[in-house]
Amino acid sequence: MWFLLVTAVAAVAATQDLPQGYAPVPVSCPDNLQWVRPAVGLSQDEASWVEGRKKVILNSLDAYLDRLELEDFDRQEYVSRLDQTSQTPILGLAISGGGFGSAFTGTGVIRAFDDRLMEANEQRTGGILQSLTYISGLSGGSWPTVSFPSYGFPTADEIVDYWKPEIDRLLTVKNNTADAATGDTLFEQIATKFLAGFDIGVGDYLGRGYAYEFIPGESGGISTTFSGIRNLSQFITHEMPMPIIHLASVESGDPEYDGLLEPRANGTIFDVTPFEFGAWSGSVRAFTPTEWMGNQLSRGAPVNESTCWRGFDRSSFLIGSSANAFNFWYLETISNGTLGQFAKRSSKNNLAKRLTPPSDLDELVDAFKESFDLHLTDITYSTYPNPFANLSSSSGNAHTSPDLNLVDGSETGQTIPLWGQIQPARNVDFIIAWDDSQDADPYDWNNGTNLYNTYTAAKAAGLPFPVIPPVKTMMNLNYTIHPQLFGCDANLTTTGDDRAPIVLYLANAPYSAYTNFSFWQTSTSREQMNEIFVNSFDIVTQANGTWDAEWPACIGCAAVDRSLARIGMERTNQCERCFEKYCWNGELDERDPGEMDPTLVLDPGVGFDEWNATHPF
Ligand SMILES: *[C@@H]1O[C@H](CO)[C@@H](O)[C@H](O)[C@H]1NC(C)=O
Ligand SMILES: *[C@@H]1O[C@H](CO)[C@@H](O)[C@H](O)[C@H]1NC(C)=O
Ligand SMILES: *[C@@H]1O[C@H](CO)[C@@H](O)[C@H](O)[C@H]1NC(C)=O
Ligand SMILES: *[C@@H]1O[C@H](CO)[C@@H](O)[C@H](O)[C@H]1NC(C)=O
Ligand SMILES: *[C@@H]1O[C@H](CO)[C@@H](O)[C@H](O)[C@H]1NC(C)=O
Ligand SMILES: *[C@@H]1O[C@H](CO)[C@@H](O)[C@H](O)[C@H]1NC(C)=O
Ligand SMILES: *[C@@H]1O[C@H](CO)[C@@H](O)[C@H](O)[C@H]1NC(C)=O
Ligand SMILES: *[C@@H]1O[C@H](CO)[C@@H](O)[C@H](O)[C@H]1NC(C)=O
Ligand SMILES: *[C@@H]1O[C@H](CO)[C@@H](O)[C@H](O)[C@H]1NC(C)=O
Ligand SMILES: *[C@@H]1O[C@H](CO)[C@@H](O)[C@H](O)[C@H]1NC(C)=O
Ligand SMILES: *[C@@H]1O[C@H](CO)[C@@H](O)[C@H](O)[C@H]1NC(C)=O
Ligand SMILES: *[C@@H]1O[C@H](CO)[C@@H](O)[C@H](O)[C@H]1NC(C)=O
Numbered sequence: 001m002w003f004l005l006v007t008a009v010a011a012v013a014a015t016q017d018l019p020q021g022y023a024p025v026p027v028s029c030p031d032n033l034q035w036v037r038p039a040v041g042l043s044q045d046e047a048s049w050v051e052g053r054k055k056v057i058l059n060s061l062d063a064y065l066d067r068l069e070l071e072d073f074d075r076q077e078y079v080s081r082l083d084q085t086s087q088t089p090i091l092g093l094a095i096s097g098g099g100f101g102s103a104f105t106g107t108g109v110i111r112a113f114d115d116r117l118m119e120a121n122e123q124r125t126g127g128i129l130q131s132l133t134y135i136s137g138l139s140g141g142s143w144p145t146v147s148f149p150s151y152g153f154p155t156a157d158e159i160v161d162y163w164k165p166e167i168d169r170l171l172t173v174k175n176n177t178a179d180a181a182t183g184d185t186l187f188e189q190i191a192t193k194f195l196a197g198f199d200i201g202v203g204d205y206l207g208r209g210y211a212y213e214f215i216p217g218e219s220g221g222i223s224t225t226f227s228g229i230r231n232l233s234q235f236i237t238h239e240m241p242m243p244i245i246h247l248a249s250v251e252s253g254d255p256e257y258d259g260l261l262e263p264r265a266n267g268t269i270f271d272v273t274p275f276e277f278g279a280w281s282g283s284v285r286a287f288t289p290t291e292w293m294g295n296q297l298s299r300g301a302p303v304n305e306s307t308c309w310r311g312f313d314r315s316s317f318l319i320g321s322s323a324n325a326f327n328f329w330y331l332e333t334i335s336n337g338t339l340g341q342f343a344k345r346s347s348k349n350n351l352a353k354r355l356t357p358p359s360d361l362d363e364l365v366d367a368f369k370e371s372f373d374l375h376l377t378d379i380t381y382s383t384y385p386n387p388f389a390n391l392s393s394s395s396g397n398a399h400t401s402p403d404l405n406l407v408d409g410s411e412t413g414q415t416i417p418l419w420g421q422i423q424p425a426r427n428v429d430f431i432i433a434w435d436d437s438q439d440a441d442p443y444d445w446n447n448g449t450n451l452y453n454t455y456t457a458a459k460a461a462g463l464p465f466p467v468i469p470p471v472k473t474m475m476n477l478n479y480t481i482h483p484q485l486f487g488c489d490a491n492l493t494t495t496g497d498d499r500a501p502i503v504l505y506l507a508n509a510p511y512s513a514y515t516n517f518s519f520w521q522t523s524t525s526r527e528q529m530n531e532i533f534v535n536s537f538d539i540v541t542q543a544n545g546t547w548d549a550e551w552p553a554c555i556g557c558a559a560v561d562r563s564l565a566r567i568g569m570e571r572t573n574q575c576e577r578c579f580e581k582y583c584w585n586g587e588l589d590e591r592d593p594g595e596m597d598p599t600l601v602l603d604p605g606v607g608f609d610e611w612n613a614t615h616p617f
Pocket of ligand 7: 439440441447449471472593594595
């Protein structure tokens with residue numbers, strides 16, 4: 001599958017003048033750039049963008065609430081007070097990791113909240129999307145999170161036409177087309193970065209492959225950068241939410257098996273937006289401009305004062321790094337699944353097994369060795385030049401090492417990318433947490449572990465977050481099948497006050513279709529995509545209100561609740577009723593829940609085998 005590329009690399013070396021395309025480009029260092037800032041508050045750029053976004057949201061929110069028709073809710077008064085006080089609520093959507101599974105079910109969720117979809121407006125869920133300030137993703141969830149903004153935020157139905165998900169870009173490409181490239185070509189592309197003096201690895205290779213699906217631009221979006229989103233007209237006019245993606249990191253001293261490191265649960269979580277790259281906590285408490293990622297800094301100044309680099313932040317590389325769990329896949333393979341366990345997803349779906357282990361993983365390792373003389377430990381992590389060395393706010397490797405070693409954002413056990421949105425600086429009021437991390441063994445549904453992990457991490461860090469019950473309760477109370485709110489009342493948050501956002505937990509579950517297809521399914525037919533979209537729509541709308549006609553109003557109640565308190569308006573009786581019904585009240589049920597093995601919520605008589613027989617995707 002992967003070929004020897006020694007000659008290809010030599011050819012690139014001979015013909016290239018300036019490393020355009022995938023490789024970062026050398027430029028003279030900018031004057032007057034603030035290279036790093038401490039992780040205190042928002043950057044000026046983000047803060048002013050958010051203020052601009054609030055103005056646009058005020059109109060979308062008004063239209064949304066107009067359609068929603070909450071009982072006894074004075075919409076005009078609400079909107080006018082928001083306008084006067086600049087207290088427009090800050091809403092976010094977080095899309096979990098889970099490979100192509102989460103990428104596509106999460107896209108179905110985006111679709112169900114979109115006011116450009118008539119059915120969504122009919123069901124009174126449309127317009128939430130237009131009222132979001134932030135959208136975050138990691139691993140497979142980073143693909144729609146980066147793709148939608150990069151394309152100027154088209155509708156979900158439009159973006160599927162750009163994606164062409166039916167093409168398998170990773171396993172079966174024989175010839176280059178506008179939509180896919182061969183393994184050889186991907187290697188030639190990443191070779192340009194190598195020849196410019198940068199480390200390369202599996203994250204670059206996978207990212208280039210995914211980019212032919214998810215990133216706009218010639219040759220699989222080869223030049224497209226994440227910071228470039230700032231130049232898109234819809235971003236400039238604040239007509240889309242701001243994307244945040246997460247990466248985890250490994251450090252020397254982390255648990256090591258066979259020479260490969262795994263992050264600890266408290267490992268540093270990196271946060272990347274079109275504005276900045278860095279971390280709010282852990283071994284790095286600083287940010288650097290995303291546009292200038294790729295420069296090695298010491299004490300906040302370039303180590304090489306004459307040459308700086310731009311274009312390290314290729315969108316393909318970022319989505320490839322965020323979804324690069326090669327350390328886990330490799331360890332799972334060599335240990336027969338006893339090492340490299342995600343705090344997530346069932347082991348029977350891991351990449352290693354999809355690639356008929358161990359030969360294909362080894363082939364990839366061999367291809368790097370033959371082409372670049374790089375070995376397993378060189379290519380496993382995504383290597384980023386370290387901008388945070390020698391800062392008083394950094395520690396460990398981030399303080400002393402010229403490079404950062406980054407891995408799949410899922411690897412700390414927080415597969416729902418909430419960390420960036422729960423930072424007090426971002427003031428998020430309400431977060432929709434989409435969970436398709438497939439952590440419930442053995443059938444790849446969800447058991448709430450990843451949400452619970454964020455609660456324990458937030459509690460340890462003193463961050464305001466709703467209290468989340470342990471997974472047995474999550475399962476027994478059906479929170480992994482039906483939507484559930486957390487943190488409506490201050491006494492059920494980590495800080496005991498209303499600084500925590502209200503979190504709407506929505507987990508992928510079978511309503512009209514069994515959407516627990518393999519997270520590594522590398523091609524998806526349009527029919528299956530359609531069924532996934534309808535299933536996500538049925539989850540978001542609770543089967544078009546047939547489960548509970550009041551449900552859509554309850555989403556609205558949760559979205560506005562924190563802002564009501566700020567502008568001196570009362571929660572309505574309807575919203576009290578909603579919270580009574582949908583907000584966790586502290587009750588526990590810690591009996592053994594057994595396995596997550598649901599049948600179709602909308603047609604419980606149809607078991608998986610029967611359904612699968614008529615849905616041969
Ligand atoms: C792919 O390229 C090979 C030659 O490398 C050619 O024989 C084959 O017909 C091409 N296949 C397609 C589908 O174009
Ligand atoms: C935006 O476009 C301008 C003009 O082409 C360019 O100078 C600038 O570097 C771009 N910014 C980003 C973040 O790509
Ligand atoms: C992370 O956890 C490890 C033990 O698992 C501990 O030794 C270390 O001090 C913790 N790091 C931080 C920053 O809390
Ligand atoms: C700075 O980088 C340029 C380009 O890679 C290189 O030629 C030069 O030697 C470097 N300077 C120093 C002082 O390392
Ligand atoms: C790998 O583990 C499975 C159970 O998880 C076991 O059935 C199988 O025999 C093991 N294979 C090897 C080669 O140890
Ligand atoms: C940290 O600073 C020291 C002293 O200036 C320097 O020798 C070292 O290279 C710096 N570390 C990194 C990773 O840049
Ligand atoms: C939930 O999922 C995690 C991760 O796969 C697993 O370790 C745990 O046993 C599961 N818990 C229950 C109660 O199923
Ligand atoms: C959870 O769902 C199952 C199956 O629909 C139902 O039997 C059970 O009563 C529900 N449990 C709760 C606490 O609602
Ligand atoms: C939280 O506070 C409310 C209002 O003060 C009270 O009714 C409720 O019982 C409290 N819940 C818990 C779990 O303490
Ligand atoms: C809900 O409405 C959508 C869009 O019209 C439709 O595709 C779906 O089948 C409906 N679901 C139910 C349970 O009626
Ligand atoms: C999907 O879920 C059903 C119901 O739990 C189960 O029977 C089936 O095996 C699952 N499929 C996969 C690929 O996990
Ligand atoms: C579903 O059916 C297909 C045949 O259409 C079969 O290949 C596949 O193994 C079945 N999936 C499961 C999980 O049983």
